[in-house]
Amino acid sequence: MNIKEVIAVILIIAFFLCAYFLFPKPVEFSQTVSIILTILLALTLLVIGVMTFMGRYIERRVVFLFVGIALTLPFFMQFDLPVPISPEVQAAYDELEKLPEGSKVLAAFDYDPPSAPELQPMAVAFMKYAFQRGLKIIIMGLWPQGPQQADQAIQTAFEVIPELEDKIKYGRDYVNLGFQSGNEFVILRMGESFKAMFPTDIYNTPYDSIPILKNVKNYSNIDYCFNFSAGKPGTVEWVQGAVDRFNLKMSAGNTAVQAPMAYPYLQAGQLDGLMGGMAGGAEFEKLTEHYDKATVFIKSQSFAHAVVIVFIIIGNVAFFRGRRRKK
Amino acid sequence: MDWTTFGVWLAAVFTLGIISFLYRDNIFYKLCEAIFVGISAGYWLITFFWDNLYSKFYSQVTDPVDPQWTPWIGFVLGALMLTRLFEKIGWLSRWPLAFIIGATAGVYMMFYFVSNAMLQVSATILPIYTGSISGAISNLFIIVGTFCGLIYFFFSKEHKGAFGGAAKIGIWFLMATFGASFGYTVMSRMSLMLGRLDFLFGQWLGLIK
Numbered sequence: 001m002n003i004k005e006v007i008a009v010i011l012i013i014a015f016f017l018c019a020y021f022l023f024p025k026p027v028e029f030s031q032t033v034s035i036i037l038t039i040l041l042a043l044t045l046l047v048i049g050v051m052t053f054m055g056r057y058i059e060r061r062v063v064f065l066f067v068g069i070a071l072t073l074p075f076f077m078q079f080d081l082p083v084p085i086s087p088e089v090q091a092a093y094d095e096l097e098k099l100p101e102g103s104k105v106l107a108a109f110d111y112d113p114p115s116a117p118e119l120q121p122m123a124v125a126f127m128k129y130a131f132q133r134g135l136k137i138i139i140m141g142l143w144p145q146g147p148q149q150a151d152q153a154i155q156t157a158f159e160v161i162p163e164l165e166d167k168i169k170y171g172r173d174y175v176n177l178g179f180q181s182g183n184e185f186v187i188l189r190m191g192e193s194f195k196a197m198f199p200t201d202i203y204n205t206p207y208d209s210i211p212i213l214k215n216v217k218n219y220s221n222i223d224y225c226f227n228f229s230a231g232k233p234g235t236v237e238w239v240q241g242a243v244d245r246f247n248l249k250m251s252a253g254n255t256a257v258q259a260p261m262a263y264p265y266l267q268a269g270q271l272d273g274l275m276g277g278m279a280g281g282a283e284f285e286k287l288t289e290h291y292d293k294a295t296v297f298i299k300s301q302s303f304a305h306a307v308v309i310v311f312i313i314i315g316n317v318a319f320f321r322g323r324r325r326k327k
Numbered sequence: 328m329d330w331t332t333f334g335v336w337l338a339a340v341f342t343l344g345i346i347s348f349l350y351r352d353n354i355f356y357k358l359c360e361a362i363f364v365g366i367s368a369g370y371w372l373i374t375f376f377w378d379n380l381y382s383k384f385y386s387q388v389t390d391p392v393d394p395q396w397t398p399w400i401g402f403v404l405g406a407l408m409l410t411r412l413f414e415k416i417g418w419l420s421r422w423p424l425a426f427i428i429g430a431t432a433g434v435y436m437m438f439y440f441v442s443n444a445m446l447q448v449s450a451t452i453l454p455i456y457t458g459s460i461s462g463a464i465s466n467l468f469i470i471v472g473t474f475c476g477l478i479y480f481f482f483s484k485e486h487k488g489a490f491g492g493a494a495k496i497g498i499w500f501l502m503a504t505f506g507a508s509f510g511y512t513v514m515s516r517m518s519l520m521l522g523r524l525d526f527l528f529g530q531w532l533g534l535i536k
């Protein structure tokens with residue numbers, strides 16, 4: 001470690017300690033400051049572009065730094081971005097809207113904390129919407145931490161809308177069946193019997209003594225399914241095992257990296273609707289009028305995407321300049 | 328400092344340790360990575376012990392009211408997998424492997440034939456004109472993209488002339504698909520970073536409103 005690196009580490013630690021002990025909380029930039037910072041960022045990128053064109057290339061760590069700044073700054077800025085609704089998110093919302101009060105919805109939580117930044121805002125918005133609409137939610141997970149994520153989403157929903165906590169009762173309005181190992185085989189077996197796969201709920205309450213599960217034998221007693229998925233097992237397995245085999249109607253919320261795999265099912269009508277990544281979450285929040293994390297995060301993401309696009313252009317300039325120089 | 332605050336500080340230090348890899352590989356990153364890998368391995372071991380060995384085997388075969396005998400089949404097959412550790416009887420591990428491969432292949436064949444072959448093919452048999460220009464363009468894209476994409480993967484005829492042209496269009500469609508997929512991946516990774524930054528600046532430092 002050279003002296004420059006030691007100074008950099010000390011500065012980073014000093015920044016975070018100052019931020020923890022000295023900065024006013026919360027930090028919020030006025031619109032003027034927000035505009036000035038955006039212009040400064042744009043000008044710096046322009047300078048980098050000009051430098052690259054003149055043959056002075058920057059190192060990759062500068063790209064990381066700018067992406068980090070672009071992701072962080074919008075947390076403190078005051079501006080709104082338009083969130084246009086895509087047909088696939090609208091379709092998912094419309095299908096949920098069609099469900100009458102008291103409909104039983106199977107919510108499969110197939111993700112874990114690493115994917116929570118993308119999927120948790122969708123899950124929270126879904127829970128808030130479902131509870132307000134009076135839908136009965138049956139939660140389960142094919143990922144061990146999925147049911148815990150569902151519990152967190154419910155707690156957040158109760159914190160944001162406190163009256164829900166008095167209105168919604170566990171066992172009557174929702175149940176958490178917990179995790180079951182076995183991947184797609186669980187989905188197949190549930191087509192015959194939910195109880196065979198989940199003899200008790202997450203708190204070891206016997207299946208038959210849970211009011212919401214009365215008359216729920218298999219998928220034929222479920223009005224709709226919503227799957228939050230970050231990989232395998234997830235939406236693909238639910239479509240293959242439950243939708244196509246047992247005619248279950250389903251929409252899904254996927255991480256952005258998984259969404260392209262789900263689009264063919266959407267186009268073929270095997271999925272009713274699809275929310276892809278943070279953008280899907282922000283659109284769903286807008287449709288349900290529960291503005292939360294996804295709406296905030298999408299600003300940061302749009303900012304960072306703009307920076308990445310600029311760096312792609314700069315990278316291409318550097319590439320073509322280098323090729324011409326070689327010739 | 329209560330336990331929650333201590334946990335938040337610990338998570339913040341580990342987050343910074345992992346992010347420090349963006350600068351370059353270092354001892355702080357290696358330490359955080361090693362701790363994370365160790366904890367993950369321990370977590371999964373315990374999860375699979377309680378969710379599989381205990382709940383799917385032990386609790387079922389020792390049920391005082393209705394003891395099951397079928398979990399013993401799985402137990403014996405699972406135990407046979409361990410025979411790989413012994414050279415002389417290692418061949419026995421092929422039996423459970425054959426069972427897993429056979430069962431999985433059977434289920435997947437059914438899954439993929441219906442969902443990824445038949446229904447996907449039927450979804451590409453579309454009318455070119457649907458009543459709206461945008462719908463017609465969309466359907467035309469799907470038809471041309473599927474047709475040319477399939478031609479690209481037909482290697483029994485040299486990609487020349489009209490056939491080669493169609494294959495070239497096919498590869499353009501494939502490239503567009505890869506591009507969209509890559510774009511989504513970038514979006515996904517940004518979201519993960521956002522989650523960490525939200526934690527650092529929000530939950531830890533308390534700077535976000």
